[in-house]
Amino acid sequence: MIKISPSILSCDFLTLDDTMPLLKEAGVDMLHLDVMDGNFVPNMSFGVPVIESIRKHTDIPLDVHLMIDKPHRYIKDFAPVSDWLGFHYEAGSPVAETLKEIRELGCKPYLTIKPKTTAEEIFEFLPLCDMVLVMSVEPGFGGQKFMPESLPKVTALKEEIARRGLNVEIEIDGGINKETAPLAAQAGATVLVAGSYVFNGDDMCERVKYIKSL
């Protein structure tokens, strides 16, 4: 069954406390939290204090997507408030060391790639990852159009993970909606992030259930 990690970037933060029980009831697998520094990506969002508050109000596993430069500088800060903790291959950190540090601090490490990075570039790090995240938009903003070029990358990762006999989730993030979600699932994605699709309608729970049914 496909897992869903709704991105709260498109959510009304002041009503999040009411929204989270509904998401839990609908069966979401994790909550996707987009951390942006205005440097690695041209947008800013939130950091540790906001995630800490969210953690106090829900037991849904937190999937923290760091879109920040040199993320290894901040792993010790984010690990205590994360379940899954991911950073960008392109962000200028020592990749293997950072993945290992995340695991040592008790989180599930993941590595993510921007649209212009090939899947093959991260094959060597797969044994250190519990998940890989293929961006299907340029990171920075919710509500962008899905890039179909991301799909062969998902499939290449799926084949390499199988070839190596590993157990690594494949997440996809950006532009997931009713039409693109089945394509992502067919390509081999196991965790779908969805922001605007889940939150910008009046049938949030139905949308979550639809994605999980794929």
Ligand code: DX5
């Ligand atoms: C973009 C973020 C995404 C974003 C997804 O940089 O990483 O998680 O919130 O939003 P949608 O689903 O609207 O594309």
Ligand code: ZN
């Ligand atoms: Zn994200």
